[in-house]
Amino acid sequence: MKNILLFGAGKSATSLIDYLLANAPRQKWHITVADHDLILIKSKIGKSYYATPVALDIKDQAARQQLFTETDLVISLLPPHLHIIVAKDCLQFNKNLLTASYIDPEVRKLQADIEKAGLLFMYEMGLDPGIDHMSAMKLIHSIEKKGGQIFSFKSYCGGLIAPDSIDNPWQYKVSWNARNIVLAGSSGATYREKGKVKELQYEQLFDHSKTIQVPGLGKLAYYPNRDSLGYMAAYKLEDIATFMRATLRFPDFCEGWNALIKLGLTNDTHKIQTEQLTFHQWATQQLEAGTENTTEEQLALALGVSVKSKVIRQLKFLGLLSTDVINLGEQTNATILQFLVENKLKMEPADKDMIVMMHEIEFERRNMATRMHSYMITLGEDNIRTAMAKTVGLPLGIMAKLILQDKVTLTGLQIPVMPEIYNPVLKELEEYDIRFEESFE
Structure with a gap:
């Protein structure tokens, strides 16, 4: 039986896990899913005989590397900055690696070593890129x-x-x-x-x-x-x-x-204390103080729009006019905005x-x-089996199958631009209603 090691069980992992488990009986493979959230993993794999959940701190080297000893293929759906940890382990333990993330400068430094080892590190194997x-x-x-x-x-x-x-x-x-x-x-x-x-x-x-x-x-x-x-x-x-x-x-x-950018609310460099800061104080922090205008009027003036404009409605919907205290400890503008986006724009x-x-x-x-x-x-089907999860996860799953079936001879640090990869992957994606229509003019 072949063993697949998957790091990450977040939003994009759902359809990948579904695909791997659906193919497990016929392909005779087993999946180990490692994530810091054990409950999350179990919600994705259910009680499948073909999957093992592992609660893991990715920075725990001993626990992490123990997982590499009996695996045949590694897939990483971790946050992009953590892929390099997995990539170095794959080199050390001589394992092929798949991920949906961009090739970054850190893994580019390993390119010669990957080629020398005869391994395949297929990056950008998701949606966009993929x-x-x-x-x-x-x-x-x-x-x-x-x-x-x-x-x-x-x-x-x-x-x-x-x-x-x-x-x-x-x-x-x-x-x-x-x-x-x-x-x-x-x-x-x-x-x-x-x-x-x-x-x-x-x-x-x-x-x-x-x-x-x-x-x-x-x-x-x-x-x-x-x-x-x-x-x-x-x-x-x-x-x-x-x-x-x-x-x-x-x-x-x-x-x-564009309005949020103009207000400086996407900035991720400077941290501010939020224990006594309200959302409307935060939203107007870069505007001139001392005005008698309302928050709505201040924002409208700063952005050059009407107080009845769509933009002001958007900012209001996000909670930028709220007098609630943020109370999230020390945060950057971007992490405060992320908090609002996750809560106000959730599916x-x-x-x-x-x-x-x-x-x-x-x-x-x-x-x-x-x-x-x-x-x-x-x-998508709903807020769990999303189109995003489907289009990110399925290409990875199909590529994993091709590798474990020994249908891929490619080695090195690659992205999927060659016919021997895109032809079979795109063909199988059509079975999942992921297909392209063409027109000419």
């Missing part, structure tokens, strides 16, 4: 095989709330890690547009959000995501004029989030989330310019 790479590369290779010359590539993805579950002015609810939501975009963005490199600071991202038309949904807003240029080589599109990866949101969200049990992904590729073939759209819309 399904975006696989679906994009399938399109790119198909166009190039038919003699097409690509000159523009744009890829969009967003974890949203399904239209039927929208009941707040933000048009948004939390379906994944709330801290990642609060800090999204904080490093700014770099991309190429019409031959020129564009760089946007964090303060500009949501202010410059534009819209695209998605079939069946209408207009969605987007903002450039991280460093798009870093993927031009991976996609072998180094010479094209336009290359951008972007995040999707409903338009109202971008307008409201209710019957809510459904939605994943939207779209690729827009412009290419020339036989002197004819063509624009191609390929899009995917996936809905």
Whole structure:
């Protein structure tokens, strides 16, 4: 029997665990799920004969490394900064590693050692990054095989709330890690547009959000995501004029989030005491003191909007006008905002989330310019079996199966951009209604 070691049992692990357990009898594998929260693990694995729960402090080296001695494959769904701990253990114990997170500079330092050991560390094997790479590369290779010359590539993805579950002015609810939501975009963005490199600071991202038309949904807003240029080589599109990866949101969200940035409430550097600080004092901390205006009027003036505007309604909904004392000890603005987001924008049990992904590729073939759209819309079942969990977890599960069936000969530090990975993974994802529709113009 093969053994899989999974670190992390959070929001994104649900569908992965479901998949591994469903396949366990036929594939003859056993899953060990390690997390600091034993109750959480048990809620995910139930009473399955094929799974073992382990309560673990990830920084307890002896306890952690004991788990590596009898495993055949490691999957990490830990917070991104903790993957390096698992990666180093995988090297030490000669284990392959899968994760949905971005390749970071720390694991990049291990690249030569991973190759020398003949191991496969497959990073970015989730949704975005993950399904975006696989679906994009399938399109790119198909166009190039038919003699097409690509000159523009744009890829969009967003974890949203399904239209039927929208009941707040933000048009948004939390379906994944709330801290990642609060800090999204904080490093700014770099991309190429019409031959020129564009760089946007964090303060500009949501202010410059534009819209695209998605079939069946209408207009969605987007903002450039991280460093798009870093993927031009991976996609072998180094010479094209336009290359951008972007995040999707409903338009109202971008307008409201831009207001939070202007107020400095997403800052994660300076800590403040909150024992005697009210939410409205916190929200107006950067505004001029001594005014006789109400909090609502202060915020409206600072943001250049009407007190009856949608933005003020959004801030009010989050609790920024509340006279309640925060009382969370020493916190940064970002962690206070995270507390509000988790509580005010949480998914209710019957809510459904939605994943939207779209690729827009412009290419020339036989002197004819063509624009191609390929899009995917996936809905969750409820607030546990979400579309986010499904699209992050299933690619990892399918990849784990391919490795344990000895169908993957690839080694090294990789992301899923090669046909031997994306063809079987995308094909099986269609069995779970994760599929793309295409149109040309």
